[in-house]
Amino acid sequence: MRRFFLIAVPYIWLLALFLVPFLIVLKISLSDTALAIPPYTPQLDFGAGWDGIRNFFAALDFENFTFLTEDALYWKAYLSSLKIAAVSTFFTLLVGYPIAYAMANARIEWRPTLMMLIILPFWTSFLIRVYSWMGILSQEGYLNQFLMSLGLISEPLIILNTNWAVYIGIVYTYLPFMILPIYAALEKLDGALIEAAEDLGCSRLSAFWLVTFPLSKGGVIAGCFLVFIPALGEFVIPSLLGGSDTLMIGKVLWEEFFSNRDWPVASAVAVVLLLLLIVPIILFQRNEQKAREADQ
Amino acid sequence: MKRMSWFNTVSITLGFVFLYLPMVILVVYSFNASKLVTVWAGFSTKWYVELMGNEAFLDAAWVTVKVAVLSSTLATVLGTMAAYVLVRAGRFHGRTLFSGMIYAPLVMPEVITGLSLLLLFIGIGLDRGIFTIILAHTTFAMCYVSVVVSSRLVSFDRALEEAALDLGCTQFQAFRLVTLPIIAPAVISGWLLAFTLSLDDLVIASFTAGPSATTLPIKIFSAVRLGVSPEINALSTIMIGIVTVGVISASLISKRASLRQQAEEQAAVRT
Incomplete structure (x- = not known):
């Protein structure tokens, strides 16, 4: 009895507040827009008995999804989300790998402190971390002031409200997610392997490419997914740092819902975004499983 | 190990400058006397004084703290239960669905979580306000808590619980006297994680908050959009x-x- 209660409470909570809401999104994405409250049809009418249920299912269709494929805005938004997420994941790797590498090679007594310094920004508000870049990247911002005082540029660079600002924002906020798995992989690495490679005539650089990097691949892949997956559905970064031409699907969904009040289309956008996420999530889980098996 | 040290020093230094400089600038310029944020015009604490007089921000901060305390506490209880079920309850009907529902919210984009909960609340005619934000935050935070707690449950020696049962404890006493003290650090860090996630959340709160309740992130976001x-x-x-x-x-x-x-x-x- 007690066991039943223990399972039932969290189970019912998740069913009611995770699964059911998701099914509602799925259902509304198949409904039609209507000038009503709530602004879609059909409504499920249990009062009409079986006929009501049959009519309900008969009225569902894939119109909204066809609409998404026809309107170029959505196509472009999906493609540009994929591109922005991929490019910023690449930059995050480029910035994060050397830091993880240096941490793994730091003196052992320093490592916990370095770890804490990497994690600390994660505890500060995401919104504030994104906001802090607005003052840096704007036209009269600190970066332009700095570069102009050095005489490197004569005209202020336009970075804020472009895709470049979005890349910087994603790299900055998701950097810890990249560093930690790579650090974990590099820390386990046996230093003797690199010494052996060098004894056998490898240069330091080729020892890195032939030994260190392949052995940290699991961490690199995990880090890339941990950045790519949340970046794909990102809303705050493109809406604060991006420009009006920065298309990201999270932003499109938000505007479709709050500005256009088109619930069926917003729901359809959400369903397609999830479909897009399934592939990287499955690949990520397979990578994790492989790592777990390798550990045993 | 020492040979690459110049490279390591440079990358660690640059890395930490990159991570911390934006926040240092933010802090320094909060003491700027000028209304123009990017031009330094002497030291002043007037913005803090002005902030203290800003009722809207104070109200929003109070709502945020209330939501965070309540939702993280609820999420810790539910998440610990869920972790216990995942690690200890063995096989039961619908276990796969259960673990799927624990892990899926972790990778679900916030816009989708927010949208789906809003549609649920409208569907069942629940008025949006503090209560709905708490429900929403509890739901996604309990998944994080259960991941943190279950990793601790997996690693601890089950024989300790069995010993307590053999010595005459009831199942609940064994949990309270043996299991809970051992997993306590994980439960506490789960609570802290849930608390910060709730304090931090903009997107889900924007969907689930009604006109009667505004959280601090929503307030900051609408102010920051203007510059x-x-x-x-x-x-x-x-x-x-x-x-x-x-x-x-x-x-x-x-x-x-x-x-x-x-x-x-x-x-x-x-x-």
């Missing part, structure tokens, strides 16, 4: 300060606790 403002810098500085003090003292406390536990275990072995 950089010194008042927001002051607010950010206060929030950064609280988090820094909180995280450092939490890590010191947990370090001391683990040292004490080690000492006790050694003493127990010796006697």
Whole structure:
């Protein structure tokens, strides 16, 4: 009895507040827009008995999804989300790998402190971390002031409200997610392997490419997914740092819902975004499983 | 190990400059006298004074704290239960669905979580306000808590619980007297994680908050959309300060606790 209660409470909570809401999104994405409250049809009418249920299912269709494929805005938004997420994941790797590498090679007594310094920004508000870049990247911002005082540029660079600002924002906020798995992989690495490679005539650089990097691949892949997956559905970064031409699907969904009040289309956008996420999530889980098996 | 040290020093230094400089600038310029955020015009604390007089921000901060305390506590209870079920309950009908529902919210984009909960609340005719934000935050935070707690449950020796049962404890007593003290650090860090996630959340709160309740992130977001403002810098500085003090003292406390536990275990072995 007690066991039943223990399972039932969290189970019912998740069913009611995770699964059911998701099914509602799925259902509304198949409904039609209507000038009503709530602004879609059909409504499920249990009062009409079986006929009501049959009519309900008969009225569902894939119109909204066809609409998404026809309107170029959505196509472009999906493609540009994929591109922005991929490019910023690449930059995050480029910035994060050397830091993880240096941490793994730091003196052992320093490592916990370095770890804490990497994690600390994660505890500060995401919104504030994104906001802090607005003052840096704007036209009269600190970066332009700095570069102009050095005489490197004569005209202020336009970075804020472009895709470049979005890349910087994603790299900055998701950097810890990249560093930690790579650090974990590099820390386990046996230093003797690199010494052996060098004894056998490898240069330091080729020892890195032939030994260190392949052995940290699991961490690199995990880090890339941990950045790519949340970046794909990102809303705050493109809406604060991006420009009006920065298309990201999270932003499109938000505007479709709050500005256009088109619930069926917003729901359809959400369903397609999830479909897009399934592939990287499955690949990520397979990578994790492989790592777990390798550990045993 | 020492040969690459110049490279390591440079990358660590640059890395930490990149991570911390934006926040340092934010803090420094919150004490700027000028209304123009990017032009330094002398030291002043006037933005803090102005912030203290801003009722809307104070109200929003109060709502945010209330939501965070309640939802993280609820999420810790539910998440610990869920972790216990995942690790200890063995096989039961619908276990796959259960673990799927624990892990899926972790990778679900916030816009989708927010949208789906809003559609649910409208569907069942629940008025949006503090209550709906708490429900939403509890739901996604309990998944994080259960991941943190279950990793601790997996690693601890089940024989301890069995010993307690053999010595006459009821199942609940064994949980309260043996299991809970051992997993306590994970439960506490789960609570802290849930608390910060709730404090931090903009997207899900925007969907599930009604006109009657505005949280601080929603307030900050709408102010920040119009551009950089010194008042927001002051607010950010206060929030950064609280988090820094909180995280450092939490890590010191947990370090001391683990040292004490080690000492006790050694003493127990010796006697």
